[in-house]
Amino acid sequence: MKNEMTKSYEQINAKIESGKAVVLTAEEIIEYVERKGLEAAAKEVDVVTTATFGPMCSSGCFLNFGHSTPKMRISEAWLDDVPAYCGIAAVDVFLGATQLRQGDPANLYYPGEFRYGGGHVIEKLVAGEKVQLFGLSYGTDDYPRREIRTWLTIQELNQAVMVNPRNCYQNYNVAINRSDRPIYTYLGLIKPQMQNLSYCSAGQLSPLLNDPLYETIGIGSKVWLAGAQGHVYSEGTQHNPTCERGRGEVPTEGAGTLALTGNMKEMKAEFVRGVSLIGYGVSLALGVGIPIPILTPDILRRTTIRDQDILAPVIDYAHDYPQKTGKVVCHLSYAELKKGEVEIKGKKVRTGSMSSYSKALEIANLLKDEIKRGNFLLSRPYQPLPRKQSMGALKIVDQNAREVRT
Amino acid sequence: MTTKKLMLYFPKSETEKPLVYHLVKDYNLVINIFRAKVTPEEYGYLVLDVTGTEEDIRQGMEFVRTFDVQVDEAQKGVRWDEQICTSCGNCIPHCPTEALHIPDRGTMKVVFDSDLCVECLSCISNCPYGACSSIF
Numbered sequence: 001m002k003n004e005m006t007k008s009y010e011q012i013n014a015k016i017e018s019g020k021a022v023v024l025t026a027e028e029i030i031e032y033v034e035r036k037g038l039e040a041a042a043k044e045v046d047v048v049t050t051a052t053f054g055p056m057c058s059s060g061c062f063l064n065f066g067h068s069t070p071k072m073r074i075s076e077a078w079l080d081d082v083p084a085y086c087g088i089a090a091v092d093v094f095l096g097a098t099q100l101r102q103g104d105p106a107n108l109y110y111p112g113e114f115r116y117g118g119g120h121v122i123e124k125l126v127a128g129e130k131v132q133l134f135g136l137s138y139g140t141d142d143y144p145r146r147e148i149r150t151w152l153t154i155q156e157l158n159q160a161v162m163v164n165p166r167n168c169y170q171n172y173n174v175a176i177n178r179s180d181r182p183i184y185t186y187l188g189l190i191k192p193q194m195q196n197l198s199y200c201s202a203g204q205l206s207p208l209l210n211d212p213l214y215e216t217i218g219i220g221s222k223v224w225l226a227g228a229q230g231h232v233y234s235e236g237t238q239h240n241p242t243c244e245r246g247r248g249e250v251p252t253e254g255a256g257t258l259a260l261t262g263n264m265k266e267m268k269a270e271f272v273r274g275v276s277l278i279g280y281g282v283s284l285a286l287g288v289g290i291p292i293p294i295l296t297p298d299i300l301r302r303t304t305i306r307d308q309d310i311l312a313p314v315i316d317y318a319h320d321y322p323q324k325t326g327k328v329v330c331h332l333s334y335a336e337l338k339k340g341e342v343e344i345k346g347k348k349v350r351t352g353s354m355s356s357y358s359k360a361l362e363i364a365n366l367l368k369d370e371i372k373r374g375n376f377l378l379s380r381p382y383q384p385l386p387r388k389q390s391m392g393a394l395k396i397v398d399q400n401a402r403e404v405r406t
Numbered sequence: 407m408t409t410k411k412l413m414l415y416f417p418k419s420e421t422e423k424p425l426v427y428h429l430v431k432d433y434n435l436v437i438n439i440f441r442a443k444v445t446p447e448e449y450g451y452l453v454l455d456v457t458g459t460e461e462d463i464r465q466g467m468e469f470v471r472t473f474d475v476q477v478d479e480a481q482k483g484v485r486w487d488e489q490i491c492t493s494c495g496n497c498i499p500h501c502p503t504e505a506l507h508i509p510d511r512g513t514m515k516v517v518f519d520s521d522l523c524v525e526c527l528s529c530i531s532n533c534p535y536g537a538c539s540s541i542f
Binding site: 053054113188189191195196197198273274275276278283285338340350351352353354356357358 | 495
């Protein structure tokens, strides 16, 4: 009875098209279901919107510049002095979020500042600003040009398609530092002796925490990617569904990931932001919203997850993370993390975050409004995300496949 | 007694007079210097809190002005750009005085109270988006 189909994708989309869909954010739904009861709410509510905003390093974009006269088969390219990958067709390149600008001293003068990189170029493109292209080639009979320098905007590109192999980590580590020196990580500066910690998840708003068993979010699902209507094109890299799970099958560590794509020309710059992490590198922060169709009461129940019920593993990034010891200091809920101060092993620790809950909330509401206005239809995944695989490690072996101890 | 946050700009030449000494000794002011750059042959600055009676502060500032030192009460040495800030909250544990803080833990929006800022500059190096900057 409980898992009986309440609605179909077709019924939900018909309601969206007629402007009558009942849509709530993953925050609003908690109180709503408490008040109305699960069964009644499942009949009424059509869609719950989830969202997240934070650095997502495994992001980038394919760009097509169009052909110059005479033509050029670009073999090396720089956008605003940031190298782009050219090992594809003549005027196609891939620009990655974590690519440093040519000549950046990185961590030579530790900790490096990492002021500008691929993520910043992507932000500039989305904002409609001019970007400098410099390209080199060895020249061929059909593509004789060997050098190009020009300035372009996203409007002049034939295609600018964001293709992100890993976004929306289902859950994430909390970084602390139990050593005696400060450490610079992708979760920011972590001060010695557990003075502060850093976490990175939208918790109760986060897409895959509201659909922990991937019942609705799958390959082919439509997503709101920084304002564009994009979709899930694959499981994300390092997708690890067989992780530790707590109450309600909710993962208590990294777990599932999504590979997302969307048209960069339709994106909004406020949700595509270049990131500079002192002592670590550059990245790209992205806003993602994912609608969850309320097909059954069970699906609805899972969207009522609260911060207090989602646990994240606290890991020592000075030793246990880099050395892969697998040790977890403790688990903390997002309700505790969001308070600003927690206690670990009797010590008060101030909390900071890399993920913006405030932006996630804004995105969940924007997506809700788009669906209510009939501008965003849902799509049924054509293939579910894998549920059985796990994440492998990289072995270091010699030519005879014998393991090498380093 | 009141406390005022002031910014003093020094002309190229005025670095030889012990101004702070006189402010303490002659005008009974309590001085807390946050940031200073006073170098011969260059423009310099002092960002400080002065505590004293309104009258002593007024007279003290009149005194420093006689050396061509500009006194600015409105200017802030550290700026926070709300448009650039994403409210991620990475700065929060690095701000020693809670000038950057999250007043509402429901919406998790970051706000900046410049009166509390002691210009330690840790927000500048830690902000992933460059929302904080220094005018010097």
